[in-house]
Amino acid sequence: MLEKLGVERVRIDLPFRLNHVNCFMAEKEEGWTIIDAGLNNKVTRNLWGKKLIDKKVADILVTHYHPDHFGYAGGLQEKTGAKVWMSEIDTQLGMNAWETSFLETIPANYRASGIPEEQILKMTKNVEEFQALVSPLPVIGQYLTEVDTVQIGEFEYQVIRTPGHSDGMVCFYSEEQSTLFAADHILPKITPNISYWFHGDSNPLASYIKSLKNIRKLNAEFVIPSHGDPFYGSNQRIDELLAHHDERLNETVKVIKEPLTVYQACQELFKRPLTVHELRFAVGETLSHLEYLRYENECTRERVNGIWQYKKV
Numbered sequence: 001m002l003e004k005l006g007v008e009r010v011r012i013d014l015p016f017r018l019n020h021v022n023c024f025m026a027e028k029e030e031g032w033t034i035i036d037a038g039l040n041n042k043v044t045r046n047l048w049g050k051k052l053i054d055k056k057v058a059d060i061l062v063t064h065y066h067p068d069h070f071g072y073a074g075g076l077q078e079k080t081g082a083k084v085w086m087s088e089i090d091t092q093l094g095m096n097a098w099e100t101s102f103l104e105t106i107p108a109n110y111r112a113s114g115i116p117e118e119q120i121l122k123m124t125k126n127v128e129e130f131q132a133l134v135s136p137l138p139v140i141g142q143y144l145t146e147v148d149t150v151q152i153g154e155f156e157y158q159v160i161r162t163p164g165h166s167d168g169m170v171c172f173y174s175e176e177q178s179t180l181f182a183a184d185h186i187l188p189k190i191t192p193n194i195s196y197w198f199h200g201d202s203n204p205l206a207s208y209i210k211s212l213k214n215i216r217k218l219n220a221e222f223v224i225p226s227h228g229d230p231f232y233g234s235n236q237r238i239d240e241l242l243a244h245h246d247e248r249l250n251e252t253v254k255v256i257k258e259p260l261t262v263y264q265a266c267q268e269l270f271k272r273p274l275t276v277h278e279l280r281f282a283v284g285e286t287l288s289h290l291e292y293l294r295y296e297n298e299c300t301r302e303r304v305n306g307i308w309q310y311k312k313v
Contacts, residue, residue: 059082260309
């Protein structure tokens with residue numbers, strides 16, 4: 001199906017448990033279009049160097065600001081002179097998320113979440129290590145909005161905003177081909193991480209659920225995700241994701257029968273051993289579920305000795 005669409009998948013290895021990201025390239029009259037770029041590391045640079053020999057790159061479409069998608073966009077732009085397109089919201093997040101001024105706020109937020117100091121030091125260092133993997137930052141030539149269409153390979157795609165996994169993430173949808181470039185919005189085997197990162201959307205899980213329901217109306221036949229293999233049947237997978245979050249919310253309510261910090265709730269919800277990188281995501285996801293419940297008036301939040309505690313109503 002990708003060949004019919006005029007699209008080539010570029011699978012780039014990642015140094016995490018989630019061990020790859022799917023980027024894409026497609027030719028048009030003006031040159032090649034790239035979707036997402038990978039981390040700015042040696043593996044990524046070498047792979048794109050081989051893929052793009054003797055090719056003119058016209059456009060780089062970045063679905064969202066997370067490092068495995070956004071990281072090498074600036075470096076690839078410097079190499080090719082391509083125009084980089086992103087949503088305005090994620091452009092701002094991408095430019096600010098690894099600034100020293102923001103990184104300096106992280107330890108205080110982790111302390112308020114009840115995380116032990118030793119873990120705070122490791123988790124903060126883990127975030128700081130991404131600075132090199134997203135540098136240089138790209139110059140954004142055009143913001144992607146929902147009134148835009150983009151040509152990818154043989155067909156035109158509507159830009160669709162899908163906040164949740166990131167505040168300004170976009171997907172690309174071809175009604176003619178009933179095909180969705182789903183970025184990290186819908187993944188075939190795992191649930192996308194929906195985290196609150198102490199900035200931006202204060203209720204990202206509510207945004208994600210709303211986005212899933214909006215995409216469900218499209219009933220896309222073919223889904224091209226950023227992790228895992230393309231698959232058929234978007235709505236079946238959307239229903240599974242919605243059911244997962246219902247279940248996870250129920251589990252979260254059960255663990256806060258007595259007041260718990262974010263870190264304590266996270267330990268109850270994530271039983272397997274976690275790397276420092278994975279712990280950051282687990283804390284963020286726990287917090288997004290707790291905040292969703294708070295906005296739904298199903299739990300309360302109280303600050304005790306500088307640490308937030310959540311309790312079922």
